[in-house]
Amino acid sequence: MTLKSILEYDKKSLERLKRFQLPNYSKKIGGLIALICFISMFVNAFYFDNEALRAISKFGILLGFLVVSISKEKIEDEFIIQLRMQSYTFAFIAAVLMAFIQPFINYAVDFAINGEQVFKENGDFVILWMLLFVQVFYFEMLKRTQG
Amino acid sequence: MKNRLKVERAILDITQEELAKKIGVSRQTINSIEKNRYVPSTVLALKLAKLFGKSVNDIFTLEDED
Numbered sequence: 001m002t003l004k005s006i007l008e009y010d011k012k013s014l015e016r017l018k019r020f021q022l023p024n025y026s027k028k029i030g031g032l033i034a035l036i037c038f039i040s041m042f043v044n045a046f047y048f049d050n051e052a053l054r055a056i057s058k059f060g061i062l063l064g065f066l067v068v069s070i071s072k073e074k075i076e077d078e079f080i081i082q083l084r085m086q087s088y089t090f091a092f093i094a095a096v097l098m099a100f101i102q103p104f105i106n107y108a109v110d111f112a113i114n115g116e117q118v119f120k121e122n123g124d125f126v127i128l129w130m131l132l133f134v135q136v137f138y139f140e141m142l143k144r145t146q147g
Numbered sequence: 148m149k150n151r152l153k154v155e156r157a158i159l160d161i162t163q164e165e166l167a168k169k170i171g172v173s174r175q176t177i178n179s180i181e182k183n184r185y186v187p188s189t190v191l192a193l194k195l196a197k198l199f200g201k202s203v204n205d206i207f208t209l210e211d212e213d
Contacts, residue, residue, distance in 0.1 A: 075167075078188050079176035146184055147175025 020070070027071035034064025058125050065132035073143075083142045091135035099127050149208045153181045155199045170194045 037060030044053045073080050102122050110116045156166055156177075163177040172191065179185035187195070196203045 073173070075171075075173040077172040077176050078191060079179055079185055080173065082185070143175065146179055147173070 021076070022067060022071045024072050024074050027068050030064045030067025030069075030071060032064070033067065034061050037061045037064060062125065062128055062132065065129070065136055068136050069132055079147075080143070083146060084139060087135050087139035087142060090138050091131050094134045094138075095127055095131035098122075098130050102126075148183070148186055148213055149210055150180060150183070151206050151208075152177070152195065155195075155201070155206060156181075159199065166198075169198060 037057040040053060041057035041061070044050055044057060099122050103119060107117075107119050110118060110120075156163070159166075161169075163181070164174045167174045167177045170191070176185065176187075176191075180187055192203050192207055196206055199206060
């Protein structure tokens with residue numbers, strides 16, 4: 001295998017990866033997974049307090065939003081692609097800003113309510129949830145307002 | 148950039164939905180172009196021009212701020 005053919009293979013793989021999207025019907029499946037896991041997380045928090053169920057629910061919400069995020073629209077044209085890119089840009093900036101701001105808000109709320117002075121940083125899951133949640137909802141909002 | 152998409156569509160007496168189907172985009176895309184919220188790609192502009200039997204310049208016109 002020559003270097004040129006390796007580079008050519010990498011280029012083709014990258015192109016395939018760039019265009020990778022799930023079919024439109026997976027959007028509903030992703031939404032359903034996220035909803036079920038969201039409900040199970042609440043039920044678990046109030047009734048069972050099971051660590052394994054809590055972890056599964058967290059992963060499930062993330063997976064559900066990811067599936068929704070990478071699912072195609074019924075007609076995936078250039079306008080939709082542009083809106084999708086705008087929503088990813090917005091979500092990325094919003095998630096970074098939230099990662100900066102949220103710990104200070106948490107600190108202020110904890111201090112106001114409990115009088116505790118504990119500085120807690122956001123976990124990976126919270127940041128990823130926020131990123132996907134903002135992307136999915138901002139994309140839907142853009143479709144309704146721009147289209 | 149201004150465009151005469153709505154006028155050309157009215158001449159052909161077709162709806163946004165019908166036009167969208169003919170060139171393989173969504174109705175929202177046609178609506179956004181008509182309302183000047185979205186500037187189409189060269190490929191889409193050429194497809195529209197071909198469908199209306201006119202040149203791209205007859206449908207899309209640059210404005211001073213462009």
